[in-house]
Amino acid sequence: MTRTAVVICPGRGTYNKPELGYLHRYHANRMAQFHEFDAIRAETGQETVTALDGAGRFSVSKYSRGDVASPLIYAASLADARSLAEDIEVVAVTGNSMGWYTALAAAGALSAGDGFRVVNTMGTLMQERLIGGQLVYPFTGEDWVDDPARKAELLAHVARIDALDGHDLALSIDLGGMLVLAGNEEGLKAFEASQPVAQERFPMRLVNHAAFHTSLQAPVAAEGRARLSGEMFGQPDRPLIDGRGKIWWPGATDTRALWDYTLGHQVTEPYDFTRAVQTAAREFAPDLFIVTGPGATLGGAVAQSLMLGNWRGMADKAGFQALQGQAPFLIAMGRDDQRGLVAAQ
Incomplete structure (x- = not known):
């Protein structure tokens, strides 16, 4: 029996000390993909993703940097999105903040490599400028x-x-x-x-x-548009829900407009993750909401967003916990006790 799911990709702040080694621990069979990302990093003399993930120690000052955290989170999140059990049908994809870039690749609007170029470029620009x-x-x-x-x-x-x-x-x-x-x-x-x-x-x-999703990021958006071509963007294979709650449909997406949103509004205007989750619930009514790793901190915001939208009558934290206890519908792949419910064996 098929289980329908909305996949939700996390943003910055989700690759922390417990996540060190995430790629090697859960995705040793995807090293060829990660080596493609390493080659892209090598073009600009940056430390490789596999080396960063395989390091012996974690430091907040290093791993919280945009040019380090963003590519690691993208690699882990996309790998999780591509390792779901065969009985799961992904009906839509969304993400929080930087997770929008991962969602673009998870939905097929960007190739894995081009998605990495987008996230690595924007993460590096954010770190170099560090505005606000x-x-x-x-x-x-x-x-x-x-x-x-x-x-x-x-x-x-x-x-x-x-x-x-x-x-x-x-x-x-x-x-x-x-x-x-x-x-x-x-x-x-x-x-x-x-x-x-x-x-x-x-x-x-x-x-x-930095001061993400505000007008202070206009210089970063402009530089991103100069470096990242609209030709990279294609039709998504699955519906994409952006940070306004707008749905980009397969076969009906203006790819130039998708590029323009990604490197324009998405960078300089508020990101309404709550509305994105509520749109996913209302328009697709999935069996599951799957939050990809790394980390599991986004799960609370997803649950709150659903509750604020009165999903299945939830009115408070206790209501969410009661429904989740009956049959888990919010699955965080960054949690070992939940990962096995949706990951391919």
């Missing part, structure tokens, strides 16, 4: 109950800070019950100083993250 930064702050409590008034209040406060002289601050990613905010140091500090500590860890700065 990001932080995370929740608008829901630990029970995940929706609080639209609190969300509106926070976004209004962000707009007030952004209006101050010398301050830049904007919504970067709508991430389930979290807001990812991005801006310059003055804007980020003003927000941090004005909000109470939530859940003992927020607001949380993201190390080596």
Whole structure:
């Protein structure tokens, strides 16, 4: 019996110390593909993906860099997406932030090699420029109950800070019950100083993250467009859901427009991951939502996005846990206790 699934590719921040060795551990049979990526890195004198993954020790300062994290996450995520069990039919693909680039390859709009060129180029440009930064702050409590008034209040406060002289601050990613905010140091500090500590860890700065998905990234977008040709983009084999909730359909995609979105709006405008997940649920009603590795931190945002959309009547964290306990429908391949439910044996 076929199981339908939406595949969701994670973004930055998902390759951490526990993930070191992910490619060698789970995808030793795909080394030829990874060596293709190594050759692309070698063209610009960068350390290879297989060497980075096979290193003896992990350091946050190195592995959180855009030119290191992005290619590792892409390689791991795409390999996971291509190693699903035969009874799984992928009905759509989406991703969070950098995961959009992986989704393009997982859906067939980019070849594996061209997808790697896109993610490696953009990750390197982001690191070289490192314009601004990001932080995370929740608008829901630990029970995940929706609080639209609190969300509106926070976004209004962000707009007030952004209006101050010398301050830049904007919504970067709508991430389930979290807001990812991005801006310059003055804007980020003003927000941090004005909000109470939530859940003992927020607001949380993201190390080596630039002001993704804001107008501050316009120079990066322009350079990416100059380096990456629209000829790389083709028709997807599967429906693709972007960071606005728009669906790019096989056989009906304007590939130039897809290039333009990927290296334009996707870089400089807010990324609505919540809407992407809700669109996937509403339009495709899959049996499973499969979050590819590395890591498993995106699972909470997927669950919150579904809950905020009242998927299957879920209204809070307890409701999600009850449904998930009956029959797991949200599978994180970065978790050993869940990977075997969907990965080919």
